[in-house]
Amino acid sequence: MNPRSASPTPEEILAAIVAEADDGFCARSALALRFRRVGARDLRKAIARAVRAGYVLERRGPDRRLYLALSSEGWERFRAGPPGQNPA
Numbered sequence: 001m002n003p004r005s006a007s008p009t010p011e012e013i014l015a016a017i018v019a020e021a022d023d024g025f026c027a028r029s030a031l032a033l034r035f036r037r038v039g040a041r042d043l044r045k046a047i048a049r050a051v052r053a054g055y056v057l058e059r060r061g062p063d064r065r066l067y068l069a070l071s072s073e074g075w076e077r078f079r080a081g082p083p084g085q086n087p088a
Contacts (some may be wrong), residue, residue: 025067
């Protein structure tokens with residue numbers, strides 16, 4: 001996580017979704033367990049930023065819970081690694 005901010009970066013959100021569900025959907029509540037030190041509001045904002053950037057798909061399931069998955073742009077960003085990293 002970024003040491004200056006309590007909010008996770010989009011890359012951390014992507015990595016948590018991949019760790020939880022790989023190429024499927026995971027419940028948004030599962031991410032709350034992965035980011036226990038982050039407040040609920042900061043986590044919602046971080047997820048919303050990733051959705052607005054087009055990295056994450058957010059869908060409501062038949063049980064009315066929210067589910068998250070990576071979009072194709074999200075997979076490209078996840079594979080590219082952290083910003084500023086040069087693939088060698």
